[in-house]
Amino acid sequence: MNFKPLGDSALLISFGEVIDEEVNDRVHALTKAIAGAGFEWLVEVVPAYSSLAVIYDPKLIDFEGVKRAVEGLDVRAERVGGRLVEIPVLYGGEYGPDLEFVAQYNGLTPEEVIEIHSKPIYRVYFLGFLPGFAYLGGMDERVATPRLEKPRLKVPAGSVGIAGKQTGIYPLESPGGWRIIGRTPLRLFNPPREPPTLLRPGDRVKFVPIDKEEFDELYRAEWGNEND
Amino acid sequence: MIELISVPSLLTIQDSGRKGYRKLGVPTSGYMDDYSARIANYLVGNSGDAPLLEFLLMGPTIRFNASAVFAIAGDVEVRLNGVPVEPWTSHWAKRGDILEVGALRSGLYGYIAFAGGIKCKPLLGSCSTYAKAGLGRPLKAGDVLNLGYAILTGREGKRLPEELRPDYSAQEITVGVILGPDLEHFTEEGVSTFLSEAYTVTPESDRMGYRLDGKTIEHSEKGAGIVTSPLVPGSVQVPPNGKPIVMMRDAQTTGGYSKIGVVISAHRHRLAQLRPGFRVRFREVSVEEARKELLRKEKTLEAIRLLLEGKMRAYRMKIGEEEEIVFVG
Numbered sequence: 001m002n003f004k005p006l007g008d009s010a011l012l013i014s015f016g017e018v019i020d021e022e023v024n025d026r027v028h029a030l031t032k033a034i035a036g037a038g039f040e041w042l043v044e045v046v047p048a049y050s051s052l053a054v055i056y057d058p059k060l061i062d063f064e065g066v067k068r069a070v071e072g073l074d075v076r077a078e079r080v081g082g083r084l085v086e087i088p089v090l091y092g093g094e095y096g097p098d099l100e101f102v103a104q105y106n107g108l109t110p111e112e113v114i115e116i117h118s119k120p121i122y123r124v125y126f127l128g129f130l131p132g133f134a135y136l137g138g139m140d141e142r143v144a145t146p147r148l149e150k151p152r153l154k155v156p157a158g159s160v161g162i163a164g165k166q167t168g169i170y171p172l173e174s175p176g177g178w179r180i181i182g183r184t185p186l187r188l189f190n191p192p193r194e195p196p197t198l199l200r201p202g203d204r205v206k207f208v209p210i211d212k213e214e215f216d217e218l219y220r221a222e223w224g225n226e227n228d
Numbered sequence: 229m230i231e232l233i234s235v236p237s238l239l240t241i242q243d244s245g246r247k248g249y250r251k252l253g254v255p256t257s258g259y260m261d262d263y264s265a266r267i268a269n270y271l272v273g274n275s276g277d278a279p280l281l282e283f284l285l286m287g288p289t290i291r292f293n294a295s296a297v298f299a300i301a302g303d304v305e306v307r308l309n310g311v312p313v314e315p316w317t318s319h320w321a322k323r324g325d326i327l328e329v330g331a332l333r334s335g336l337y338g339y340i341a342f343a344g345g346i347k348c349k350p351l352l353g354s355c356s357t358y359a360k361a362g363l364g365r366p367l368k369a370g371d372v373l374n375l376g377y378a379i380l381t382g383r384e385g386k387r388l389p390e391e392l393r394p395d396y397s398a399q400e401i402t403v404g405v406i407l408g409p410d411l412e413h414f415t416e417e418g419v420s421t422f423l424s425e426a427y428t429v430t431p432e433s434d435r436m437g438y439r440l441d442g443k444t445i446e447h448s449e450k451g452a453g454i455v456t457s458p459l460v461p462g463s464v465q466v467p468p469n470g471k472p473i474v475m476m477r478d479a480q481t482t483g484g485y486s487k488i489g490v491v492i493s494a495h496r497h498r499l500a501q502l503r504p505g506f507r508v509r510f511r512e513v514s515v516e517e518a519r520k521e522l523l524r525k526e527k528t529l530e531a532i533r534l535l536l537e538g539k540m541r542a543y544r545m546k547i548g549e550e551e552e553i554v555f556v557g
Contacts, residue, residue, distance in 0.1 A: 004408050004409040005406050005408065005409070005490075005515045006408075006409050006458065006460055006463070006487075006490055007406055007460055007462050007463070007490030007491070007492065007493070007518075008406060008490070008492050008493055008494075008515055008518035008519055008522060009460070009493055010458070010460050010490075012409045012457070012458065014409075014457070017454060017455040018455065019455060031251075043247055043248075044247065044248050044249075044250055044251060045251065046250045046251050046458040046481055046482070047251060047458075048455075048456055048457045048458050048482050049455050049456060049457070050455055050457075051455075051457040051458065052458065053457075053458035053460065055250070055460065058493070058518075058519050058522055058523075059522070059523065059526060062515070062516065062519055063515045063516075063519075126251075126482065127251065127252050127253040127481075128253050128456065128458075128480065128481045128482030128483075129253060129480055129481075129482065130253055130360070130361070130480070131249075131252060131253045131254040131255075131361040132252065132253055132361075133253050135456065171253075172360065172361055172362075174360070189361060189362075191351045191352060191361070191362055191363055192351070195252060196249070196252065196254070196352055197252045197253070200252070201251060
């Protein structure tokens with residue numbers, strides 16, 4: 001474990017620069033231990049792949065004090081037990097405009113891409129980049145595809161994409177360069193809801209292919225009251 | 229109740245920011261210049277973190293539909309029913325009055341605070357606007373805002389002495405920075421370039437980050453990319469082109485570019501007020517020194533609050549070469 005200041009109100013704890021499930025388990029175990037210790041100076045803990053930031057109130061404690069408090073914690077190494085979240089996806093067509101390209105690029109049929117992409121149980125390493133955006137691990141490299149040469153100006157919320165060896169879901173409408181292969185009708189970020197994100201760090205994700213009818217039904221249920 | 233008659237530039241509701249949602253990817257947001265914003269709130273008798281209006285360069289025109297007490301923080305011309313009134317001072321407005329806030333003569337962000345604060349439904353524990361995720365939206369002409377309940381009597385006529393008003397006119401400033409955490413991604417020369425050169429704020433800067441131009445910062449053989457790790461406002465990321473980007477209040481919560489340093493909290497409001505074309509230099513400070521600076525800033529703000537409540541007096545004193553303001557309780 002390596003401790004460094006991240007400015008004057010955060011401590012960065014790093015387990016090395018790696019993307020690894022076991023290391024990420026340690027990150028989440030420590031995150032949980034710090035968040036649950038009841039430190040009055042703690043603002044929040046932000047986990048990532050192999051590091052976490054402990055945000056503290058410098059009016060109440062200094063860097064050395066935070067370091068000592070963290071070192072003094074009894075952290076049990078454990079597999080982080082997240083929930084299994086099923087994410088329905090309508091693959092291809094207007095909702096997955098790059099499915100054909102991903103198939104061609106990898107010498108597969110679109111049906112094979114769907115099968116390969118929806119088979120694994122993905123791991124939510126952490127959330128970042130945009131509210132509700134999950135960094136997922138575990139994609140089969142047979143469907144890996146480089147990003148678009150020119151990013152799209154608008155990618156709709158719920159779009160499921162591939163960028164290199166990564167896969168992910170856009171929680172909000174945003175510009176983006178990922179290859180979009182489908183869309184989920186679920187809302188990944190919904191501010192009035194508590195917690196506001198569908199996915200949480202440590203969760204597991206399974207994509208489930210659905211048809212247009214199911215998509216429309218779920219979409220109405222999730223987004224129907226949007227303009228109330 | 230107030231109504232926005234014209235909104236010439238970016239106008240948002242901000243408070244001290246969102247806490248506790250960064251692990252879900254939600255930025256803190258909140259006022260860019262905490263120093264000015266908090267003083268604006270103190271001038272009208274609010275707590276420092278009450279929701280207020282933040283404008284970029286140019287202020288709005290507002291109609292009051294009921295009596296209110298307001299104050300403006302910023303180097304700006306203010307008119308109430310066409311008559312100039314002083315900024316950094318709280319004023320009484322009555323039903324039908326028109327407030328016009330002009331263009332900032334210096335600095336980038338100005339604040340308009342109202343006694344009782346702006347009433348709003350907090351989203352994820354804060355009224356700060358982060359439009360990208362549907363957490364509020366920029367305000368536009370025709371919007372009507374409700375103000376929180378407050379006893380107005382005795383809140384008007386508070387004035388921040390001129391010598392206590394922040395001066396954001398300098399074309400070049402120096403801010404403290406704590407080096408790291410990704411120093412091994414830079415050569416020694418890269419770090420010394422960062423600490424010795426002046427960097428110019430470019431027009432591609434916003435509430436999310438200030439992109440700087442200047443001498444290229446050299447990466448080590450480890451390169452510009454890191455395994456994505458947490459980011460905080462103030463973080464200085466250096467992408468492959470070697471030009472630093474300072475993350476500001478709407479900063480994303482994690483990032484994949486190496487961080488050469490983090491601008492200290494006590495100085496971030498000064499950086500926030502730097503206009504495009506102006507320059508910043510970075511001076512290395514220790515974590516302990518940064519904390520002392522922050523505690524000093526907090527003490528000054530607390531003294532200003534007490535001064536405005538009439539519980540303290542301020543004197544200008546010459547201490548050695550430096551002229552300082554001394555607060556006496």
